[in-house]
Amino acid sequence: MLEWITNAIATLGYVGVALLMLLENVIPPIPSEIIMPLAGFAAARGELNFGWAVFAGTVGSVAGALLWYYIGQALGIVRVKKLVDRYGRWVSLSSRDVDIAQRWLLKRGYWAVGLCRVIPGVRTYISIPAGFARMKMLGFLTYSTVGTVIWVAFLTYAGYLLGDNYERIETYIAPVSRAVIIGLIAATVFWIARRRMNPPEPPG
Template sequence: MLEFIVNSINSLGYVGIAFLMALENIIPPIPSELIMPLAGFAVTQGKLNLISVIIAGTIGSVAGAIPWYFLGKYWGLKRTKAIADKYGKWLSVSGADVEQAKNWFDRRGYIATAIGRLIPGIRTYISIPAGISKMSLLPFLAYSTAGSVVWVSLLTYAGYILGENYELVGTYLKPISILVAIAVISLVIYWVIKRKKHHI
C-alpha cells in the first residue's frame, strides 16, 4: 500500500494526490492519514508546493464523496425505508426511524456534512444521508469542501512538520479514530436498547 502511494505521488505529483484522495473516499481502506502526510513530507523536500498539495487533496476528497452522494440520492427515502422495514428488525430500525433520521439531517445536514468530513470512519459515508435528504448539490459540495480543506490541511501540515516521520501521523490518529468509533457504536447500542425497552 505504502509503495503504491509513494509511486503515485512521485510519478503523478498533484494529479496523483487528487487521484489517491478520490480513491480513499471510494475505497476507505486506503488511508488519507498516510497519503496527505506523505505529500506534506514531499513539500519539505522541495518536490511539491504546500498550497497546491492542499488544493489537490481537497479536490480529490470532494470528488470521491460525490458517488456516495448520488448513491444516497438514487436509493432515496422510500427505498431506504423499505430496506429498513425488511432487514432492520434485528437492530430495531424501521422505516419510520429512517424518516426521523432523514428529518434530523434536513435540519442539521449542512453542518453535519462539514463536520462529518473530519471524522475518520464517518467522513466517507456522511455523503449518503446527504443524498437521501436530497440536499442540493452545490451546498453539499460547498460544505464537503469546507470540511475536506480542514482535514487535508491538518494531515498535510502534520506530514510537513514530522518530515521523514510522516507515518507517525497515522499512529497518532489511530487512538482518536478508535475513540470516535467506540463513541458511535456506544450511541447506536444505547439507541437500540432504548428502542427495545420502549417497545416492551
C-alpha cells in the same frame, strides 16, 4: 501500499494526490493519513507546493464524497425505507425513523456533514444519507468542502512538520479513529436499547 502511494505522488504529482484521495474515499483501506502527510513531506522537500497539494487532496476527496452522495441518491429514500421495514425490526427501526432522520438531516444536517468530514472512520460514509435525503447540493458541497479542507490541510501540515517521520501521523490518529468508531457503536447500541425499552407510539 506505502511504496505504491509514494510512486504515484512522485510520478503524477498533484494529479496523483487527487487520484489517491479519490480512491481513499472509494476504497477505505487506502489511508488519507498516509497520502496527505506524504504530500506534506514532499512539499517540505520542495517537490510540491504546499497550497497546491492541499488543493489537489481536497478536490480528490470531495469528488469521492460526491460519488457516495450519488450512490445514496440512486438508492433513494423509498428503497431505504423498504429495506428498513423488512430488516429493521431486528434493531427496532422502522421507515418512520428514516423519515425523522431525513427531516433532521435536511434541516440541521449541513454542519453534521462538515463535522463528519474531519472524523476518521465516518468521513466517507456521511455522504450516503445526505444523498438519499436529497440534501441540497450547494449546502452539501459547501460544508463537505470546508470539512475536507480542514482535514487535508491538517494532515499535509503534519507531514510538512514531521519530515521523513510523516508515517507517524497515522500512529497518532489511529487511536482517535478507534475511539470515535467505538463511541459511535456504543451510542447506537444505547439508542437501540432505549428503543426496545420505550417503543414509539404508532402514528394516530
